[in-house]
Amino acid sequence: MRECVDEGMLQAYFDGELSSEMMERVATHIASCQQCSAAQGEIETESAMLTEAFAPEFSLSVPTGRLRLRLDAAIADLEAQQKSSEQKGSRLRSWFSSLSAPFSFMPQHAVGFASLIAVAALGMLLAFVIMRPQQTTTLNVAGNAKTTNLPSVTVPEQKEKVTADNPAQVTPEIVKASATPRRSGVESGRPRQPNSGKVKDEFVPQATESAAMASLLPGERNYLKAIASLDTAIKSGGDNAMRPTLRAEYERNLQVVDEAIAQTRAVAQRNPNDKDAAEFLLSAYQSKVELMNTVAEQAQLSSTYR
Amino acid sequence: MSERARTLADSVPDTIERAATAPLSFDEAFTLHHRAVFRTARAFVRDAGLAEDVTQEVFLRLYRNLDQTPGEELLRAWLLRVTMNVARNTLRGQGRQTAREDEYAKRGERDGWFTAAPEEDYERRAEIEEARRALEKIKEPMRSCLLLKQQGLSYREIAETLSLNEGNVGSLVARGRKEFMRVYGKIGGSR
Numbered sequence: 001m002r003e004c005v006d007e008g009m010l011q012a013y014f015d016g017e018l019s020s021e022m023m024e025r026v027a028t029h030i031a032s033c034q035q036c037s038a039a040q041g042e043i044e045t046e047s048a049m050l051t052e053a054f055a056p057e058f059s060l061s062v063p064t065g066r067l068r069l070r071l072d073a074a075i076a077d078l079e080a081q082q083k084s085s086e087q088k089g090s091r092l093r094s095w096f097s098s099l100s101a102p103f104s105f106m107p108q109h110a111v112g113f114a115s116l117i118a119v120a121a122l123g124m125l126l127a128f129v130i131m132r133p134q135q136t137t138t139l140n141v142a143g144n145a146k147t148t149n150l151p152s153v154t155v156p157e158q159k160e161k162v163t164a165d166n167p168a169q170v171t172p173e174i175v176k177a178s179a180t181p182r183r184s185g186v187e188s189g190r191p192r193q194p195n196s197g198k199v200k201d202e203f204v205p206q207a208t209e210s211a212a213m214a215s216l217l218p219g220e221r222n223y224l225k226a227i228a229s230l231d232t233a234i235k236s237g238g239d240n241a242m243r244p245t246l247r248a249e250y251e252r253n254l255q256v257v258d259e260a261i262a263q264t265r266a267v268a269q270r271n272p273n274d275k276d277a278a279e280f281l282l283s284a285y286q287s288k289v290e291l292m293n294t295v296a297e298q299a300q301l302s303s304t305y306r
Numbered sequence: 307m308s309e310r311a312r313t314l315a316d317s318v319p320d321t322i323e324r325a326a327t328a329p330l331s332f333d334e335a336f337t338l339h340h341r342a343v344f345r346t347a348r349a350f351v352r353d354a355g356l357a358e359d360v361t362q363e364v365f366l367r368l369y370r371n372l373d374q375t376p377g378e379e380l381l382r383a384w385l386l387r388v389t390m391n392v393a394r395n396t397l398r399g400q401g402r403q404t405a406r407e408d409e410y411a412k413r414g415e416r417d418g419w420f421t422a423a424p425e426e427d428y429e430r431r432a433e434i435e436e437a438r439r440a441l442e443k444i445k446e447p448m449r450s451c452l453l454l455k456q457q458g459l460s461y462r463e464i465a466e467t468l469s470l471n472e473g474n475v476g477s478l479v480a481r482g483r484k485e486f487m488r489v490y491g492k493i494g495g496s497r
Contacts, residue, residue, distance in 0.1 A: 006477070007476075007477060007480040007481070008474070008476035008477025008478075008479075008480055009476060010476075010480070011476040011477070011479050011480035011483075012461065012475075012476035015455070015461070015476070015479070017460065017461045017475075017476060043480070043483075046483050046484070046487050047483065049487060049490075050452075050456065050483055050486060050487070051456070053433075053436075053437045053440070053486075053490055054437055054456045056430045056433040056434045056437070057345070057348075057349065057434045057437055057438070058345060058456070058457075059430075060345075060348070060354075060434070062340070062341045062344045062345065063344075063354075063358065064340065064341075066358070067340055067344065067358060067361055067362065068336070068340075070358065070362050071336070071362055071365050071366070074362055074366055075366070075369055078366065078369070078370075
């Protein structure tokens, strides 16, 4: 090697990082080159000083035991976290599997599915039966009223009431309630409470009719009479006129409507000048009439085909 | 030579090579390298307490990734590269080095970590501080090359640790050494 060695190679030579062949060549050159020999000497001196300068730093004790303790504690924490996350993961997996379990069509689930489907189908059928004849219900109410001569009986009394309270209030409300019937929770399900005499109770008996009529709100009388006639029509078909499930659903819905009527009636009586309260009451009556009319129609149909 | 003997002979170098690069267990790795990790961390963060935090984090990362770390040959380089990264991140969020260093020194004295006499301890602290200040003045990657060289790392390990070309390490060490001596002389080191 004739050319001088650069500082990087000299440093590598000093640090013993060259291949054996290069080590030999550099050593040969240094032996023959005064400049490189001086540079090599400088490296030796400075490296010794460097080692000396860093010696205090590296002679500082290393807290091996303390580090090990800290590390062991940290690893224990880490493993505890991993275990808890694995447990959470398994809980999540079991939750998902419990969710998916009902959808695995096993024989023991068949009965449950069948009953669920039957209930849903029955609900849909009832909803269809109740909601279908809305238009004809209004007409039937009118028709029923005609057959029981309601208008001819009630018109004079109603006129008296109208003139006494509020002449413009009653008749438009009835028309409005008939045109836009409110459901008032007719379709909503409630726990079944056998109460076959509920309708009868709702209609005021003849003996106390005059006293009860005195407390009736304007327009209420017509609905009560219509309800009484519908009730008679339904009961005339006998217990076999309706399927038991339909009867149960009818009674449940009737009870809901009756409760709605009782509540709205109480409010309307407490606030006689509140038009909205009276309108709600009449709307509830209208719902009851619709329900009973639908059921009466169904009972009539079934008795015809029997 | 029979076929079986030839097969055995061919397999010997591979076995040796695998043994050389076989992964260490976690305990072996800690026993062998925790000093280098702690010292490198302490040189970077200039705070023994923080250096402990850094060392713990480095070995936790080793614990988590033990099956992905290199074999024995380059494990120290891997550990020190992680050490430098963690130390830099630690320094970014750390503005109270001196206070913590004092606290650590007091705690060390109280717990008997350092056994030097008070005056000796003071002198040594001054020397350490001068060397650290001089080292701080050196630009990267010369500074890290010099530090790792003083820790006893080979050029290959230094290149691996700092992601450098191995052929450049000698030159960087040489320049770092010269720069260190120049600054160290100015500061007043080697009095």
